[in-house]
Amino acid sequence: MVGGVTCEFRKGTDRDIVHIALESALKLLKDTGFPRNFIDAVIVSSCSPDQYLSSIIAEIVGVKPKISHRIDNLCNSGTNAIISAFSYIASGLCDSALIIGAEKSNTLGKVFSTDFSRGQYNHPIFWGSIFKKIHMKKYGSTEEQICQIAVNNYIKARSNKNAINRSNSVNLQQVLNSRVLIEPLKLLECCSICEGSSSILLIADEKFSFFKSKITSNKRNCELIPVLIKGIGQQTNCASFSNAITDIFAEGSARMAAQQAYKMARISPKDVDIAEIHDAFSILEILGYEDLGFANKGEGGTFVNQNKISINSRGGIIGCGHPIGVTGIAQAVEIFEQLVGKQGHNSKLNRSPNVGIVHNLAAAGTSGTVLIMES
């Protein structure tokens, strides 16, 4: 990965999906100065109903790619697109890929109509509420521990100019007192679906010097900064809701994805400096601590407010908002920017981070993706 740009997330505008996508894609091409004629693949991540998006965007930005298509898989569409681009490059079919996430707030990804097994529980709020209830009952996590995650992420979002909740000042009492959506889940513990865009440029490691030499010398402020994708884990164990509940409290998708990624990167959880954890509901961040191996099973509640690892420095999904097909890409951009020292977001680390991890879920954790990135 040699560049990444996330643009402002918004609650919703009348911009069309192409214009939303162009915001981050054009800025990324400008910032990196990457020559358009060397881009081999354009992959769009979006749950939008609009068709032929990657080719339309490619033409507008002036790229004629070999590979061009859309990928979607609900909330981990973005990391799936990154892994697909990685595989095009690792297989030798491509040397470079532009990955663009774009979503409107009225995306098709809000509707979960096809999986009848979710029955009346077809809205994600039910999933969050059940997970929270089980974790409190089974492991004794407290309401305060879980709600503190939301507070932490709102605080971090205040220094992120792209977050939809950047002007919210929320304390623990406010989260605890916010409207109960589904007992015990409260309004301020939940993310909002929003509009946004985020783009990444991925290249083959061994082509770094070649591509760098192609950045023309008159583009003074442009740069390619290498961050390696060292570990990839992706697992889908089920799609139906009854299995989802069993899965997320057992050897679930995200846990298996983490194991795959750590094995590929040849590192362990203690090597991680910075993490983006999928906090669509605050309880999911606690499950993330456990699945990523930062805390033992059931002990995620006690890991809140630790200082060992910088977590969700951009403000997480609760603080930033959740443009469905964009989130995984925006998470990777945040890790990239932290690793290369570009962002001033709220990191508690007293050292420069070298290893970052992305944890991205879909559909109540029935799919989980983990990426390990190193500077």
Added chain:
Amino acid sequence: MVGGVTCEFRKGTDRDIVHIALESALKLLKDTGFPRNFIDAVIVSSCSPDQYLSSIIAEIVGVKPKISHRIDNLCNSGTNAIISAFSYIASGLCDSALIIGAEKSNTLGKVFSTDFSRGQYNHPIFWGSIFKKIHMKKYGSTEEQICQIAVNNYIKARSNKNAINRSNSVNLQQVLNSRVLIEPLKLLECCSICEGSSSILLIADEKFSFFKSKITSNKRNCELIPVLIKGIGQQTNCASFSNAITDIFAEGSARMAAQQAYKMARISPKDVDIAEIHDAFSILEILGYEDLGFANKGEGGTFVNQNKISINSRGGIIGCGHPIGVTGIAQAVEIFEQLVGKQGHNSKLNRSPNVGIVHNLAAAGTSGTVLIMES
């Protein structure tokens, strides 16, 4: 590739997209006897609005994949999904992939709303009519040559139990006399969007013996038959309509894709025994002859009714119907079945085919994919 199944194409039913997909996916798993716990990726190709399709289908068929997402890119979604699966395997992230194409006749892929550059020409019929007009005027192709392609494909579809036009008996006079849709394009030269499903199983070459040993001995009629994907070409030059016209009569996407594929497979057009050519309109098959190097530029009209290469043995898109996200996969299944001697479709060859080629376009040829397969 070790197996492929296409199920009956239908004009449209009230079946939902999951049930349509399951038809071919379950039959493929049954026919091959491939153990579900060894399937690393499930990739769905569809322009359906339904979300999380790959994971829902994976769960129903009993697969827990590492990689699971949907891919779409209008009419060449199917070959894009195959190439993506190929790259997951070639990159080492996966050893096997189940690729499932499924489409309903009211798919979102019928609407081309996002690309404003097509203006009033936002329906594919305009594109076919303009291509036909230019080819006749510029190269002197005759109405009879072009319409004969439709006749040939209707005849071949008669021996294909999955084709929507399997009971149509159409002669040249009928095509010539059929209703003019947009001058000079006639009704019987155009494909119909339809419902259908087609699935493929792809594995790493070097794992063939391993996977074969995993087919339990009590599954007597099951078999894995190896066909190699030797060449891959994919190119997107533009998305806008004005460029599409220039492109398809110059060094267009499909021609560039063919060159990439021939180079990778280290063969030339004269080595090809059997071809699936994207005949959404009859004129596109003539352009296909030229782009694949079977005929010189402008001479595609004189290549109709040749006997050197078996073309569109299943009846092409005109004869079979066009389930948008399925077509590229169904084309590859046809080549697979011809190469392994499984199909009795109307092939004019007096020899067993060894080399097959798939030519799959999207959006008036603004994207083109070419796959070369060898037995």
